[in-house]
Each structure stands twice: as structure tokens, then as C-alpha cells.
Amino acid sequence: MSSAPQSTTPTVPLHERRRRATRLEIARAAAALFARDGVDQTTAEDIARASGVALRTFYRYFRTKQDAVAPLLLAGADRWRARLAELLDALTGGGTAGEHARSAPAHDLVEALAVSVAETMAEGDDGGPEGLEWTRSLLRAAESDEALRDVWYRVNRQSEERLAEVLEGWPGFGDDPVAHRLAAAAATDAVRLSIERWAATDAPPEGDDGPAALVDRCLRMLAAGVFSS
Helix, strand or coil: CCCCCCCCCCCCCCHHHHHHHHHHHHHHHHHHHHHHCCCCCHHHHHHHHCCCCCCHHHHCCCCCHHHHHHHHHHHHHHHHHCCCCCCCCHHHHCCCCCHHHHCCCHHHHHHHHHHHHHHHHCCCCCCCCHHHHHHHHHHHHHHHHCCHHHHHHHHHHHHHHHHHHHHCCCCCHCCCCCCCHHHHHHHHHHHHHHHHHHHHCCCCCCCCCCCCHHHHHHHHEEEEHHHCC
């Protein structure tokens, strides 16, 4: 019998990958139409037609036209958490909290959060500058559409909950049962606030006035109290 190690990384079934791809294509189509025509002037039929799916397929995935943009808003957050998990694993050596508590000071966590945000926002596709421009147009449209604002806040809530899972094993928090939840809430709001602040301006995605720079500033303002053990 072979003793070769088996991968523990779960394989996503083909049908699930196709489902995610379809949802994201619909989300891109919805965002483009909202930006071009406005939310009120865009119908679910328009989105389905633009994304090349039947209307019944659209409603299989989304309850409303505003819900359709959620996968696009979540795409960058998903990549951020994945990159953050890699950085935190490298910092702690992938071991237990007890083994690495002294080698995981608060500033390491803040740095990992800031670096992972900056790297994700510099990527291509939906998580990088193009994705940020989509987000800016959606946030501007959300100013006059309550349902779209609700989607934005729901996406941030989901991101916060998933971020808390990533931060749960950070050794600097010790045995405090709420520290990782508080840190996740603070970090998520730092990102949300920074993107909202940037979206209200005409600043480019990169540079000192871009969202990554604003996130870095917010995280360092919070660091002394929220992220210390």
C-alpha cells in the first residue's frame, strides 16, 4: 500500500464551479447595467439577457436584481481572506497558539491585514482595480436604492463572519473568546469605511488616496487597542 501523503484540500465539484462561474457572470452583467442605466431602469430580464441565461435561471440564483451583485462584491473579500490566511500561517508556522504566542505580536497581525488588503486590491480581475471601480459605481447607485445598500451591508456582514474564522486561531488573542470577533468586526469596518470614503471621490484605485492606503491608515489607528492581546 502506498504511503504517499494525501492532500487535505477539498476539491470543489465541477457542478459547483460552474454554479459559481454563472453567478459571477450574472453579477458582472448586473453591475455593468446598473452603472450604465441605473438600478431603476434595469430589470431582471435585462440582466438575464446580458449574461446569456434564461430568466428562470436568474431567479434560481437570486431573489432580486439587487441581490445579483453580491457575488461580485464578495469576490475580492474572498481573495483577501485567503491571502490573509496564508500570511498568518507563515507568521505562526502553522502551529498551535501555545507554541507561537510569543512570536505573534499585535503589529504582526496589523501588518498582515494591511498587506493582504493592498495585495488583493492590486490584483487583476474582480478583486483589483477593475473590481474596485465596479464597487464604486455600485456604492454610488446604492445612495438612491435602499435594496442595493442592504446588499452591501449584508455582504460586509458575511465577510466579517468569515474573517472571524480566519482570525480565531491567532495566538495573540490567547483564550479570549471574543477578541477574534472584535478584531474581525473592526477590520471589516475599516475596509468598508475606506472603500465608501474612496467611492465618494474621483480618486484612482491606487496611490495615497486609494482605498488600500485608507485601509492601512484605519488599521493602524485601531491597532493599539483592538488588536493587542
